[in-house]
Amino acid sequence: MKSLLLFAISFLCFSPNCLTQTVWPGDVNNNGIVNEIDLLYLGFAYNERGSQRIDGNSTWIGQEITTEWDGTFPDGLNFAYADCNGDGVVNEADATIIETNLTLTHDDVPFISDEILTATSGIDPSFTITSPSFEVASGGSIELDINLGSDAALVDSLLGVAFTINVDARFFKTDRTKFELDPVAWFSASSDQNISLVLDNSAEGKLTFVYTATDKKAVTGGGFIGKVSFVLIEDIVDFLVKEDTLKVAIDSITIVDNNFEKIPVAGACVELEVIGRTTSTYNPILDKIKCYPNPTNGWLLIKSEEVAIEEVELVNTLGQIVYQKRLTNSTFQSLDLQHVPEGMYWLRMITKLGTKSTPIQRL
Ligand SMILES: [Ca+2]
Ligand SMILES: [Ca+2]
The missing domain is CATH 2.60.40.680 (Immunoglobulin-like)
Known part of the structure; x- marks a missing residue:
């Protein structure tokens, strides 16, 4: 009896009906994420009309579909999912909600990534x-x-x-x-x-x-x-x-x-x-320069036994120098990067043999 009850509960919770009755505003194809593919779905259902959602709005929470719409996408999904704000019509206001909620995810459904169709170069258009x-x-x-x-x-x-x-x-x-x-x-x-x-x-x-x-x-x-x-x-x-x-x-x-x-x-x-x-002028001795730990929490050690490092520069992804230091004890040096914000940087190390640049992640 107990196992029968468990079976009944699992059946109710995992049946398609139970899983597909909640709209997350912006996730038009109901695959667990808001992305560009949802706008393609929205275009297909544009100007479709149906029942409004009770208390429907654009907030990123699961909102129950009380009455399904007449139309569906070719994959069987009800057009009610395209009505992101729940006002009973699919239009530009719903596209705005896709833009607002882009990249948000939910786990009301098992995540299914959007399938990319493979094309053949030289045969298909490109x-x-x-x-x-x-x-x-x-x-x-x-x-x-x-x-x-x-x-x-x-x-x-x-x-x-x-x-x-x-x-x-x-x-x-x-x-x-x-x-x-x-x-x-x-x-x-x-x-x-x-x-x-x-x-x-x-x-x-x-x-x-x-x-x-x-x-x-x-x-x-x-x-x-x-x-x-x-x-x-x-x-x-x-x-x-x-x-x-x-x-x-x-x-x-x-x-x-x-x-x-x-x-x-x-x-x-x-x-x-x-x-x-x-x-072609790159010198292999530069490959022997070591920087660690990387990623770093703030302190970075540089070891270079075969060539003196005269200066270091830390450059952010916008190309701006955020830290610069001339070095004296140039074979082994510790840099204090605790004031540098989290992110990816280039560490540029200038020597007589040339410049070595290495990516550094500040945690
Ligand atoms: Ca989606
Ligand atoms: Ca709408």
């Missing part, structure tokens, strides 16, 4: 990154054209698109990375009924763009869609070691058509050339 030149100088800026599809490989019936531009955050000024959708991008030029968002996580080298039409009209096309721009940190030549590359890549691509079917589109990757890069 992103391309183009520029008259891929050369950039220390502290300089570069603007790259982003193209989605081409005349030879059109993207068929695009309703919404999400993608992420990735760079190595160590080499770029993280507050200066930008993506702008072109006003005449092929999928948005014919109608002003659309919503787009840029999710800026450039501190980790990621910039995510998401766009959806809100009139359910998909567009077929290919070509230029917008520009991404970056600014390199100052003195980048000093930081680069031989194996470092300055790649700009587009991945995490989800494109949906007006039936909410995913369209396969391949990513892109280019490499920037840094003007004046001189890795």
Whole structure:
């Protein structure tokens, strides 16, 4: 009897009905996280109407659906999940809540990451990154054209698109990375009924763009869609070691058509050339310099037995020097970094043989 009762309780708690009756405002596809994919879902359910939620609001708590709506997404999820603020209609106010609650998570449902469709390069349409030149100088800026599809490989019936531009955050000024959708991008030029968002996580080298039409009209096309721009940190030549590359890549691509079917589109990757890069003069003795502990709670020890370190500089991810010291006892030195805020830095050690830069994490 006891086991029967337990079975009944577990059945009630884990049945789809029990798990799918709570809206977390912004998590439109109810997978446990608010991200760009939720805006694609919202676009598909745009202007749909149904029952209001009792006491519905945008606060990040689970809110019960009292009456399901008539319509569902192709995967069976009820349209009521797209009504982030609970007022009985899916519109721009709900998109604003996605933006406000971005990256928030809940565990009302077992977390399911959004599935990325694999595309075949050379067969499926693809992103391309183009520029008259891929050369950039220390502290300089570069603007790259982003193209989605081409005349030879059109993207068929695009309703919404999400993608992420990735760079190595160590080499770029993280507050200066930008993506702008072109006003005449092929999928948005014919109608002003659309919503787009840029999710800026450039501190980790990621910039995510998401766009959806809100009139359910998909567009077929290919070509230029917008520009991404970056600014390199100052003195980048000093930081680069031989194996470092300055790649700009587009991945995490989800494109949906007006039936909410995913369209396969391949990513892109280019490499920037840094003007004046001189890795050939790098001296292997510099590799023998040790810094520890790393990550550090505030005290950092530097040991260099074969070459004297004359000066050290600590540089933040914006390229600003936050600590500088000339050294006397240069073979073994302790640095007091207790006043330095938590985060990632470069420690630049200047010697007669050249400069060694190493990433340091302050906890
Ligand atoms: Ca979600
Ligand atoms: Ca609403």
